[in-house]
Amino acid sequence: MFKKFTPGSDISGHTPVKSSVQRSIRNSILSQWKIEPETLEAIWPKKEGLVLVKCRDHISVYTVKQEPLFFQHFDESFFPTLRLLHKYPHILPAVKIDRGAIRFVLSGAQIMCPGLTSKGGELPPTEAALQAGTPVGIFAEGKEHAVAVGITKMGTEDMKATNKGVGVETTTYLGDDLWALKAL
Amino acid sequence: MGRKQNRARSPSPAPEPEAAAVEGEPSVQARPPMEVLYCAVCTFPIEYCEFGSSITRCKEWLKESNSALFDELYSDEALQAKIGTLSLEAQAKLEQDTAKKEAKAEAKADAALKKKLASQITIKRIERTKRKHVTAIHGLEAFNIDLKKAAKQLASKFATGASVTKTPTGAEEIVVQGDVAEEVREMLEEGVGILKGVPADNIEITEEKRKKGGD
Ligand SMILES: [Zn+2]
Numbered sequence: 184m185f186k187k188f189t190p191g192s193d194i195s196g197h198t199p200v201k202s203s204v205q206r207s208i209r210n211s212i213l214s215q216w217k218i219e220p221e222t223l224e225a226i227w228p229k230k231e232g233l234v235l236v237k238c239r240d241h242i243s244v245y246t247v248k249q250e251p252l253f254f255q256h257f258d259e260s261f262f263p264t265l266r267l268l269h270k271y272p273h274i275l276p277a278v279k280i281d282r283g284a285i286r287f288v289l290s291g292a293q294i295m296c297p298g299l300t301s302k303g304g305e306l307p308p309t310e311a312a313l314q315a316g317t318p319v320g321i322f323a324e325g326k327e328h329a330v331a332v333g334i335t336k337m338g339t340e341d342m343k344a345t346n347k348g349v350g351v352e353t354t355t356y357l358g359d360d361l362w363a364l365k366a367l
Numbered sequence: 368m369g370r371k372q373n374r375a376r377s378p379s380p381a382p383e384p385e386a387a388a389v390e391g392e393p394s395v396q397a398r399p400p401m402e403v404l405y406c407a408v409c410t411f412p413i414e415y416c417e418f419g420s421s422i423t424r425c426k427e428w429l430k431e432s433n434s435a436l437f438d439e440l441y442s443d444e445a446l447q448a449k450i451g452t453l454s455l456e457a458q459a460k461l462e463q464d465t466a467k468k469e470a471k472a473e474a475k476a477d478a479a480l481k482k483k484l485a486s487q488i489t490i491k492r493i494e495r496t497k498r499k500h501v502t503a504i505h506g507l508e509a510f511n512i513d514l515k516k517a518a519k520q521l522a523s524k525f526a527t528g529a530s531v532t533k534t535p536t537g538a539e540e541i542v543v544q545g546d547v548a549e550e551v552r553e554m555l556e557e558g559v560g561i562l563k564g565v566p567a568d569n570i571e572i573t574e575e576k577r578k579k580g581g582d
Pocket residue numbers: 406407408409410411413415416419421425426
């Protein structure tokens with residue numbers, strides 16, 4: 184989403200979010216992420232206004248005190264920015280790619296199933312399987328911190344079974360143009 | 368692989384047991400954020416420097432700023448351990464790629480510097496009427512000078528109007544009311560305020576006479 188993103192031309196405006204809408208965003212995040220209300224409150228205090236930064240291609244980035252915290256495509260799921268996930272790694276379910284896949288992800292590639300099912304990769308166990316369309320943190324073999332944020336394109340059990348094609352679509356990754364923006 | 372290493376790496380990203388406990392019952396406290404050390408050179412968490420395009424400078428910086436962490440990350444055994452499940456061939460390829468990337472980034476930085484040193488700043492004295500002039504300054508952005516701030520600085524220095532305007536070619540220039548071409552040249556040469564980093568040889572003053580029948 185943010186591979187070639189130029190704030191100057193790709194942002195159409197900043198608007199404060201109405202408080203009723205903020206409430207519904209807060210509820211969506213609480214239901215979509217694995218986050219405690221107290222932690223969300225610490226990240227985004229109720230008294231701090233949320234600002235919607237409208238971007239190209241129906242991407243919305245939300246900031247608090249100018250810091251980008253999460254984003255959304257159309258009215259789909261909310262994704263934390265990678266910096267936010269680094270601070271709170273537990274808020275999304277995790278998948279792990281093998282070391283060989285890291286450099287591809289860092290150049291913006293989607294994540295192919297074999298990179299997740301190989302020895303260095305990791306998918307949740309069957310009892311914690313994820314459905315298609317789940318926001319996930321993308322971790323990497325031998326690394327402590329997440330390398331990207333993405334969304335599953337098929338169920339994790341299907342990834343193990345078919346082991347072919349794109350398993351996870353990367354929405355933001357280390358070093359993309361959203362990473363470069365500490366303030367918006 | 369050292370024990371420390373193990374400890375740093377082992378917290379699997381999967382939810383820890385305590386997370387499950389927190390979910391059911393209302394917890395009172397927010398979780399404290401993790402502290403991540405980001406590289407001052409490439410901005411990545413330091414464990415990812417090896418995938419950036421500035422590994423040599425990244426390593427220099429870390430060694431200088433935190434030698435213990437440097438040893439932990441770049442010791443022989445750490446280097447061995449991090450190869451993980453990657454084949455030796457793949458690791459060699461990766462290292463080759465990193466070196467290539469770095470060389471490329473350096474070449475790019477070099478080219479950018481050369482371009483900068485070759486960039487010209489034009490200060491144009493434009494005649495509006497017999498006694499009125501404006502001064503257009505073109506090319507400052509090549510030296511990473513913020514045009515808006517520069518315009519503000521010039522406006523207050525000369526107590527006159529100064530604005531950033533688009534030229535017909537799509538570039539931007541600063542237009543200052545009044546004939547201040549020589550003064551601007553001096554300011555650039557002395558590096559006053561934010562007008563820094565421009566070699567004197569790159570500055571040129573030109574003249575644009577009023578077309579006949581003008582205002
Ligand atoms: Zn670095």
